[in-house]
Amino acid sequence: MGKKNKQFVEKITAMEDDFAQWYTDVVKQADLVDYGPVRGTMIIKPEGFAIWENIRDELDRQIKATGHSNVSFPLFIPESLLQKEKDHVEGFAPEVAWVTHGGEEELSERLVVRPTSEALFCEYYSKNIHSYRDLPMLYNQWSNVVRWEKTTRPFLRSLEFLWQEGHTAHATYEDAAEETERMLGVYADVVENYLAIPVIHGRKTEKEKFAGAKYTLTIESLMHDGKALQSGTSHHFGSGFAEAFDITYLDENGDQQYVHQTSWGITTRLIGALIMVHGDNRGLVVPPRIAPTQAMIVPIAQHKEGVLDHAYDLRDRLKDIARVNIDPSDKMPGWKFNEYEMKGIPVRIEMGPKDIEKEQVVLVRRDTGEKEFVALNELEERLPILLEEIQQNLYNKALEHRNEMTTVVTDMEEFKQTLDQKAGFIKAMWCGDLACEEKIKEETTATSRCIPFEQEKVADSCVCCEKQAKELVYWAKAY
Amino acid sequence: MGKKNKQFVEKITAMEDDFAQWYTDVVKQADLVDYGPVRGTMIIKPEGFAIWENIRDELDRQIKATGHSNVSFPLFIPESLLQKEKDHVEGFAPEVAWVTHGGEEELSERLVVRPTSEALFCEYYSKNIHSYRDLPMLYNQWSNVVRWEKTTRPFLRSLEFLWQEGHTAHATYEDAAEETERMLGVYADVVENYLAIPVIHGRKTEKEKFAGAKYTLTIESLMHDGKALQSGTSHHFGSGFAEAFDITYLDENGDQQYVHQTSWGITTRLIGALIMVHGDNRGLVVPPRIAPTQAMIVPIAQHKEGVLDHAYDLRDRLKDIARVNIDPSDKMPGWKFNEYEMKGIPVRIEMGPKDIEKEQVVLVRRDTGEKEFVALNELEERLPILLEEIQQNLYNKALEHRNEMTTVVTDMEEFKQTLDQKAGFIKAMWCGDLACEEKIKEETTATSRCIPFEQEKVADSCVCCEKQAKELVYWAKAY
Structure with missing residues (x-):
């Protein structure tokens, strides 16, 4: 390993020495994130956002498959609307951003930049739900929210973050309870099977539940440093919000009833979880199922005739099998190895003149560092299997670590x-x-x-x- | 047509009588949108948002195919940052929302809720662009923006709207000019070939160009009432922002140079355009390529044995051919006809006991009202062709109307x-x-x-x- 490569690696603090600094180093060096100009805000860079897109797309698919529709509700909540549900306003009012002026005028009523949107959905439901035929109403939105946090860290706790928030209204307490559990199940599926992070399913205590909820269900995961991270929550509101916002319907007998509601959300925090569960001292490790690039082709001795052509051919051949990319830049291969290890790309495909001669490539796993030689004509079969092995191994390692801890x-x-x-x-x-x-x-x-x-x-x-x-x-x- | 159906239709003002009221009636009756609690804000409902998702997905595909990466930049801009580029701040400062308090504290510097994000991207580029090797930098984000408009209408002009904003930095003026034109071409492709709206490509005058731009390219379309709608703009900034924000790079000779930048955006306004170009007195007309539901199956005499089963079978059979849905509710067929005409679904598939006997269905086009009988075993072939015919017809009608006007x-x-x-x-x-x-x-x-x-x-x-x-x-x- 040349001097330059060493420097590259040395940019990361070892996790044993200072886990918090290691985390900060990884999010920066893996090009996931940068700081915004306002304290505590973040810029999610292409490599970070592509991971979020993959998490979002799979979760969105499951949210739609369970019968929900996407919508878009406004960013601003009038102060009076937030105040309708007592516990809710107490929970959120101390940590919101306030808009007081629009254009050149002072507003007659201050507006809250949404920290969450229960108040807006409830106001809508109170106007749009009339009969049992309107139920259940199953809405979801992907949006940004703002919480005026004092101490912040990229992905884990930031002034503004991205999330999805589901808001549903049901005829009965039991229907809402089923929904609350169903969506926790969807979250667990995405986190376990796509992010390869094992979770504990459970209920929050009264002290830790969401402001305004009857109860909160949660999935909890364990980071490499032994600290826990709440990875998704699903709240049952009973009829508390319905009573505060007057959301009623006529049942089949013509009697007026309050609806029963839920809300549930996951956020860009999950990217933080991913880093802290799978990362190591060489950087990020991204599970194959959500990796924007699953395999990176690094040509060896690419100045030699035919090497780059063969590498491009390989990429084209594999493009329907996996998300494969190629780095044809004039950097040294060792430099590239380090860069893509830092970025956590699951598999490196090395291909040099000797490999071309032998009609083979070298596959290197990011998770274990193991190398294997694979005949070119077996690659279409081997690569997807290897990606699945890595996915399973990451999950198993995380589970083993959690059990030990x-x-x-x-x-x-x-x-x-x-x-x-x-x-x-x-x-x-x-x-x-x-x-x-x-x-x-x-x-x-x-x-x-x-x-x-x-x-x-x-x-x-x-x-x-x-x-x-x-x-x-x-x-x-x-x- | 029964009495109930008539009432349903009568909810819409005729476009000849009052086009503005017709528009408002359609957005409400077609379930696209509702008003938010803050003046001028909108709730995009499931049917409206699904149209936006289809526009977004196609445009996103083309933005990525032209080499751009998605990112996420913050919502808040410090006042001092917005003020760096003189023309830009003059253009936007009078119509922004101001955050003055966070949590329980007054902020030392006011924050702008982004009306557009040039200032944020420029600040980032000034820190992250060093060498010609970093160029071009091709970023895009899908986000919400806020402009404190005085008079508002759903989709057309609202306090908050959804959009994508591309921001790119290039080595030369010419590279930026090519990019500006390329992205206008992408917009024209999506608007003409997916929304079926013909556009005029051109350049804005100095008076009408974007605040801070060297020049602005635009696609302009014509609504049914003869008013124009700006449907997408692409701005060339030259090195104006680069000079204001100090964005420089070392070229191949080691000389320091300013970058040349572009930005470009389309918004949820396009849904307004869609309504006002294709809609009629029976409601919305959605072009098949972006219609969330392309064909709706309405069972006739569905209480009769086997009708619903056959209708469900048909939906399952067609689900890989087109986006097909079914309405098995106990409303009268005539009521359903009106509802799905109001919602602009391109094709209605009627299927009753006689049709089942004859092994046929009835296809009814939303755009012309024409009916045709199609043998069941020819439907897989006929339906996609019919959808394309409708798509083309909508475009041709809009073009003809524009030519006449x-x-x-x-x-x-x-x-x-x-x-x-x-x-x-x-x-x-x-x-x-x-x-x-x-x-x-x-x-x-x-x-x-x-x-x-x-x-x-x-x-x-x-x-x-x-x-x-x-x-x-x-x-x-x-x-």
Whole structure:
């Protein structure tokens, strides 16, 4: 490896030395993101946005396949509208951006730049839902939202981010409950099967649920440093918003009823999760199913006659098999190797004069670094299989890591020691009291991540107060 | 036609009676849009958004095919950044929304909600372009923008709208000029071949060009009422923004040079154009290539045994041929006919017990109302051809209408008479002086739409001042 290549690699801090700095280095060096001129805002660059497009396209497909329609609601919410639901406004008002002037005039009512759009959808539903025949109303939108966060990090917590927000209205509590669960399932499918990140399915505690929700379902994942990341949430509102916004319908008997609502969202945070679950000290690792480029052809000794032609032919041959690209630039191959490892491209295809002579190529996996020689005429068969092997391996490695980083604890001493020594998920019993949840957070900085659907009884008493335990909870330090 | 159906139809004002009211009726009755709670904002409903998705997907494909990458830039622009380019800030500052507070604090610098993103891209380019190897930089984003308009109408002019904005930087003036023209060509392709709207290609006058541009290219189309609509613009900035934002690169000789830039955009306005070009007194007419539903199956006498089963079978059979839907609801067929005519679905497929017996269906065209009986086993062949016939017919009708509504005039009297009698495009010679352009606007309310690429000499002297004419201009009252 030449001097230049070394410099390139040295730009990244090792994750063992400083995980936060490693993260910042990767998002910059892999060309995912840059900082916007307003504090806490981000510019998502082509390589980052192409990953988002792939996540979005698959999720959009599943959202439509489950019967939802895309819509576009406005960016601005009048202050009075946000205030209609008490818990909701309390949750969001402290962290919104306020528009006070339009053109050269001061506005008579301040406008909120949407931090989320429940208020707007509810206002619409109250005017447009009349009869049981109008239900369910199943809307989704892809949009930007603004939350005036104090400390920010690209993808993980930013002043503005991209997301989708589903908003649905149903005839009964049970219908809304089914929807809440269905969409959590869709999120879990995309995160596990496309981003290759295993998740814990569960319910948020009362303290951690969404402002205005009856309850919140969540999928939680574990980052490489042992901190958790909430990866998608789905909220059941019961009829709380319907009562605040007067959203009623006439049922089949002609009786007036409140609707029952849900909302659910995932955000560009998922790109942060992807980085922190799969990345390593050589940079980003992108799972093949969402990688904008799945395989990069790097010609070797490309100045020799025929090499570039063969490389281009190969790209054309493979273009219906996988998302294949080629780098014909005059940089040294070693430099290119490093660059595409940094960018996390799943497979490198090397092809030089000797390979051409032997009618073969070299495939190099980003996840393990393993090399294999493949005969040219077997490549159409081998490449898709290899991509799937990488996808599965990334998932398995993440699952193994999560299992290693998950600890059952039964008292507070053990709780603190575990967090100090290796962090990760803590599985511990809880009495259900807010006081214990708050005490745990105060003493350990860990928060309750979720009450998992898959319950186990790992002890009889609450890890904190030692009273009768009610349920198992996953706890962790979290992003 | 039963009483109910009549009522349904009567909800729309006839376009001859009041075109503006007809437009408003159609956007509401065809379920495209609703009003947001903030004056001048709109909610794009499922049927409207699905049309936008189809326009977007085709345009996005062409933007990528011409080498551009999608990115996401922030919503907020610091006031100081907007002010860097003098003409640009003068053009936009009077019509922007201002964020003055974030969370509970007053901001030290006001933020603009982007009305367009030149300032943000320029700031980024000034930091990220160093060498000729970095050029061209070809970025695009799909986003929402806000302009504090005083009078608003759904799609045509709204406080917030959706669009794409391309921003590119090039090594030379000529490269940027080629790009400006290339993207106008992409817009013309999408508008003519997908929206079935014929356009005039040309250049804006100095008065009408984009704030900060060297020149602006435009495609102009003509609505049914004889008013013009600017349907897509592509701007060449020369090095004006580069000088204001200090965007330089080292050329191959090691000399520092300013970049040359372009920007180009189309918006949700195109949905307004679509309505006003193809719509009629029965409602919307959507060209097949961008219609979310291309054919709607309406079962006749669906209570009779086997009818619904056959209708569902038909939908399943056709689903790889066209975007086909079915309405199995218990509304009367006549009601359904009116509803899907209102929504502009290109083809209705009727299928009743007699049709099933005869192994045929009835196809009804939305554009002409013509009916044809087609044998079931010929439908896979016939339907795609019919959809293309409709697509072509819509384009031809629009072109014919535009030709009828285009008048060559040589003096101001004729100019005014023509506008009073039938509006439409006025082709007239111009001396090139701003004074004449302003006088024409004052006396006729018509504005210069473009200096067409295809020049003709229809007279020797300027239509206004009678001095030596410089070039042919299209004039019209415009949206």
